[in-house]
Amino acid sequence: MITNLHIENFKSLADFDLPPNGLRLGEFTCLIGLNGSGKSTLLQAFDFLGQLAIGRMGEWLGQRGWKKSELACNLGKRSPIIKFQMVFHFDESDDVKWIGHFNTTLLRCTYELIEKNGAKLLEVNEGRLIVAKMDQRSPQVIEKSDLAYEGSVLSILQLKDAHSDVSRVKEVSQSLKSLELLSPHLLRKRATGADDIGVGGEKLAPFLDQLTGESHSQLQDRLREFYPHLEKWIVKGYRFGWKGLRVWENYSPGSVVDAAHLNDGMLRVIAILAQAYSRHKVLLFDEIENGVNPELVEKLVKSLMDLGENGKQVIVTTHSPMILNYIPDDVAREAVILLYKPADGRTRCVRFFDLPETQLKLRALGPGEVFVDTKLEDLVAHLPANHSKP
Ligand SMILES: Nc1ncnc2c1ncn2[C@@H]1O[C@H](COP(=O)(O)OP(=O)(O)OP(=O)(O)O)[C@@H](O)[C@H]1O
Ligand SMILES: [Mg+2]
Structure with a gap:
């Protein structure tokens, strides 16, 4: 899990702490x-950091x-x-820090450090790579060369050479998934084979196609809680490996809808719920409420919380008071x-319910009601420019 980002x-994140x-x-x-x-x-920014660990920044x-x-x-x-x-917390162990300086001209980190309790597990400085050997505390120089890569050295690091905490930093960073551009237009499109959905939701059909039978039926059951008229879906194969989604609805027996005509809300909800079955450990969704009926917001928030309980870390943005209202008060405070x-x-940034005005209101109102009752323009006008400084 990621506990802090600086x-x-x-x-616009000139000097920012989350x-x-x-x-x-x-x-x-x-x-x-x-x-x-x-x-x-x-x-x-999170997606950028995840991409550093994958490399291919130009792409x-x-x-x-x-x-x-x-x-x-x-x-x-x-x-x-x-x-x-970025600070990571793995199991019950101490925090691990990944520090880097990314050069936007060279498209790679010219300085990197991964450390735990002050011990260096990996360092890149002036083209020199120092990596702590597997489960040893004192690092050894194992490579000194003109390293050619984009992003972070993690993208080319052989995990067998690395300390287990370095491997975990690489693994979690690579498993960051931003669905911030989720668009019904891309969700709808037929696509060829992929084991992952793209940032805009493209390749949904091939992604659904590779789910195991159990995941497939679990996901369908969950989706039926949102859309009771859903009977089932199949992923239909077309020529040259293209795949498209077809959905059966039970309005009249046998009514089939091709994804090209499927409603936007259902497509977005499928894409969000399907992330429970992806390899990603950190999931990011922008404007999570988009296209979803107000009646379904409670279920959506619950699904997001469930993702958290299933070992995924979830970060969303919203403009919706309803989303906030379904977050329990104790969770909302933090x-x-x-x-x-x-x-x-x-x-x-500031924790919304740390502010005296909102804290007071939260005693009597739900989190979303406080949001509606607070004029953000006025609130932020009184926040100091250096609020995020420890
Ligand atoms: N390179 C940059 N340096 C500084 N500021 C930038 C840079 N690029 C964009 N910005 C500013 O950052 C702002 C933040 O935009 P962002 O899309 O993150 O806002 P948002 O909170 O998601 O807004 P919305 O609610 O409308 O989606 C932009 O409006 C722009 O003014
Ligand atoms: Mg935005």
């Missing part, structure tokens, strides 16, 4: 804030349609270096984080 110079003030993230986090406060940017930029020069913060003095520190931008344009 990032500098990534778009959560603020040395607190720790839990299994479920809900980001709120005005338009442009940096919620999507934060999900992009990642291409998929998003971004130029490398657009990654760095354009407020104030320009620097090509994005600095980050999990709801307000992002805001002071006049300097740099994203900051």
